[in-house]
Every structure is written in C-alpha cells, then in structure tokens.
Amino acid sequence: MALLEVRDLTKHFFRLPALSAVSLSVEHGDLLGVIGPNGSGKTTLFNCVTGVLSPSAGQVRFKGENITGLSADLVHRRGIARTFQLIQLFPEMSVLENMLLAAQEREGTLLGRLFRREDGGAADRAMELLEYLGIAGLRDTFASNLSYGQQKLLDFGMALMSRPEVILLDEPLAGVNPTMIKSLVGHIQALNAEGHTFVVIEHNMEVVMSLCRRIVVLSQGERIAEGTPAEVADNPLVLDAYFGR
Amino acid sequence: MTDAARPRLRRFLPVGVLVLLALLPLGFEQYKLYVASLTLVYLVMAIGLNLTLGYAGQISLAHGAFMAFGSYGVAILGQRGWPVEVGLAVGAIVAFACGILVGFPALKVKHHFLAMVTLGFNIMVFLVLRNWESLTGGSFGISGIARPRWGLFSFGSDRAYYVYMVGWATLVVGSAYWILTSRWGRAFRAIRENEMRAEALGVSLRNYKLMAFAIGAAYAGIGGALFAPLLGYIDPGAYTLDRSIQFLMMVVMGGLGRFAGPFLGAILVTVLPEVLRASEGLYLVIYALAVILMMLFMPKGLVGIWDWAAGRRDAGAQPPVPAPPGRLRTG
DSSP: OEEEEEEEEEETTTTTTEEEEEEEETTTOOOOEEETTTSSHHHHHHHHHOOOOOOSSEEEEEEEEOOTTHHHHHHHHTTEEEEEEEEOOOOOOOOOHHHHHHHHTSSSSSSHHHHSSSSSSSSHHHHHHHHHHGGGGTTTBBGGSOOHHHHHHHHHHHHHHHSSSSSEEEEETTTOOOOHHHHHHHHHHHHHTTTOOEEEESHHHHHHHHHEEEEEETTTTEEEEEHHHHHHHHHHHHHHHHHHH | TTTTHHHHHHHHHHHHHHHHHHHGGGGGGHHHHHHHHHHHHHHHHHHIIIIIIIIIIIOSSSSHHHHHHHHHHHHHHHHHTTOOHHHHHHHHHHHHHHHHHHHHTTTTTOOHHHHHHHHHHHHHHHHHHHHOHHHHOGOOOOOOOOOOOEEEEOOOHHHHHHHHHHHHHHHHHHHHHHHHHHHHHHHHHHHHHHHHHHHTTTHHHHHHHHHHHHHHHHHHHHHHHHHHHHHEEGGGGSHOOOHHHHHHHHHHOOTTTTTTTHHHHHHHHHHHHHGGGGGGGGGHHHHHHHHHHHHHHHTOOHHHHHHHHOOOGGGGOOOSSOTTTTTTOOO
C-alpha cells in the first residue's frame, strides 16, 4: 500500500481545468520530484492534497484512509506537512514560537493544550532542529526580521517539527543563494536517508535531477510523464512541454 | 542581584506595582473613587476584547451586548433573591454561549464583514432588552441592584465594593495571562498572523476562533456583572453600539495584542475626559482629535510609546506575551 496515493485528482476553477485526472503515488522513504512549466498545476496539486483547496473530483488516500476534501488542519494532523511557494510564517512571533506552534497541534486535545503546560520536549526538539539548520542563534528574533534565506530555513524547519510522515516542499530553493541551496539540498538528502519522505516541487532542473529518485512531470494540469530523472529528461513529451515544438 | 533573581523580579515587579496602584484609589474622594471603579469595569471588558481582537485578530462590535448579559444577569437574578456571584456566573456563561454563536460567522467572514455581523448582534440584543419588558424592565431598566454581601459582611459601601471589584479584576487579569501564555494563546496569535499557515500546521480555525470569541465575551459578561451593582441601576441605553465602539477604541488606543494594552486603554478612556473637563464645550473635540492623532502617529497605541521610550528601535524584539521564565525548556 502506498503511503500517499493520489487518484484522478481534478480541480476546476470555474470552468478552467487546473488539474485533470492526475494520479501519483508516494511510497515510504520516497524523494519524489514534481516538475512542469509555470501554470502546469503543481501548486494546485499540493493545495488539493493538503486541504487548502478542495478537489473537484478524484481521491487522495493517505495510509489507506480517504482524506479527500478534509480541511488543512485535519490533513496536517494525519501527518502531511508542507511548505509554501511564497513563504508563510508568523511574522510577529519569534523563531522559536514559530517552531513550537508547528508542533503543538499534531497530538493531544484542545483542552489539553490549555491545561497542560509541559511541552513534551517540543522546545528541545525545536532547538535541535534550529541548530541543525544553523539558525539557533535567532531563536528570539521575530520571523519578520529574518533574511529571505533564513525564512526559507525556518519554513523548512516548521514543516519538520511535527514529525510528519510526508513533507511536501513547494519550491524550497526558489530565490535562495547557491551556498544555501547546497546546504538545503544536503538537509533534504540527509533527512531522506533517515527515512523522511519528501515530495518536492522545484524549478531548478539541475537540483531536481540530482536530488530526486523519481520525477512526475505535469503540463497544463495533466501528468505527461513519470520516471527516473534520466527517463524524464529523454522524454520528448517533456521537452515539448518545456520548449514547445 | 544575581541573573537568576532578575527574571523573577521582572515578573513580580509589575504585579506589585499593579496591586499598589489598584489600592491607591481607596484614599480618593467619592467621585474619583467612582471613576476608578469604572476603570476596573473597562479594564475587564478591554481584556476580553483584546483577547478576541488583539490576539486572535477577530473584530467584534458586540462587546456592549456581551456586557449586557452580565449586567442583566446580576440584576434579574438579584430581583429574585440570588447573590451577585450567581448572576455574574450566569451572565458570563450566557455571554460565553452567545460568543460561540456570534463566533460562527467569523468562520466564514472576516474584517469589516465580521464587524457588520457583530454590530447586527449588538443591535438585536439592545432591541430585546428594550422590548422584553416583563424580564428586563424595558426602557426603564432595573433599579435597586444590590451590592454583594457575604454573610454578615457587606460590600455595600463604595470602598468595600471597589475592593470587591479589584478582586474580580485580579482574577480576570490572572486567568487571561494564564490563557494567553498557554498553547491557546500561541494558536490565537498564529491565526491573527497568518490564518492559512496556521491551519496548514494543524490549528483548527473553528475551535480557536469560537473560543476566542467566547472567552472574550465571557470577560465582557463579568465586566457587565461588576458594572450593574456599581451604579445600582441599569437600562438598555448603556449597552448600545456606542459602548462597543468605546471598547474597541480602548483596546486599539492601549495597544492591540499587548498585555498592557487594556490597562492603558481603560485608564485613558476614563481619565482623559476627566482631565479635559476643564475645557468644557471643547472636551469632545479635543478627545476626538487626540484619538485621530494617536491613530495617525501611534498605530501601536500607548504601548508603542513604552516600546519607543524603552529604546527598543525594533519594537518587535519582544514577543507580545513573554513566556514565563523557566516554563519553556530551551536546552
């Protein structure tokens, strides 16, 4: 059984199809790339999987459970975390608080979150992750005062905080300088080697080709190819989609 | 002073100062004591609205109505022989329930649309208060509202009742601090800062928004319950939209989403008119002008002055509610 399975997922905005019957499956430990030209439906796919948008048709199954159309908070609690293409943080909260918020809702009850004061090691884990990402020194800084690259790292750290089973990264490297690209790619690979499952949308072809073991290509809302980086790179349909005939 | 002692001092110093300040008016003459009592009512109300609007980011123009539940709870049950505390509890619970009810639209609409919905609720409650004469006394209201009495000890005098109110205000301030430093407080702020991201991190917008409304409303109910015996007489005119707007002004001018905001706002709104009384006819003009200027030059409210005076160029360096020291294990 696949960990995350998307079957014939379709999303229309009014009458315009943004996704047409896209299917894919993610196994435990995968590092799947999703590529495609601008407007091909990559982010819409993420949004439909994570409950930010509700799909028009099709199914999303996670660990065998149908989670289609669940709201974003419920999807997150099931174990799917994500980052956003445009960084989404809590600007007037400290780095540490951003991290703690990311972990506090996965388990426990609503009342427990009011009455229980000990944090179950969340702060320790947050600091550990911040150390790992190299931004531990900024723990008390407001997120809005971070540089773009630091915000990207925090965003990434927040996705990891709740120990999700699958992490969807929406363009984690966009606008990041080469040094930081290297370190982020290193983090993703290392975490993947430890058993974390990733699905990555990325425009940087060089990185995608070296990072991902399997790649799904979308074009105009349809899945036009899937395979290893080498297979995808040689696929004439993919070349067409990117460069036109 | 050792480093370990410093955070503890920083934590208890404000509490000590507040207690002293709160007891200071006991030496005032009657009218000033009344103004101070009113400030306590406003403080309790403003803490409620600050939780709903300042922390969770949900605008409410219904706090005048929530206040009415507390006032009428005390008045109506008092007529039937129940003690003030029962009326207060019932008022706060009814306000809490209505807060949930009014919170539901907040799940669908935001900002000025939400303002309109809550405004409508306030008008509705006002009309019910005015027209349900058998229960509320209609436009004539209810008079002869007794002050609390514990056995032989009565809080009937202005000074004793002031002490009684300080007790409740302390409870409200303490509980608000307790809520806002819990994970709920963090979730409230997360919703205010970035609703979409909060939801994507598992924050249930429904649960937290409803709770933010309900708790804010319950505090307003408590404020209203303290207000009724203070005057001894209530009528629907005290719970109109004007009142809700006054509370909104208080929390905005004090400093939204800051713990000190309601304190400053409540004092400003009660003291400023008294100070300006000397100017007679110009009072409202100056008052309005002060509000406009403040919003133009101090959008963060009076708390903003504090930030500025403390030399914090980066006003954002401090989280709105500092986590109690020693509570967060930070490795």
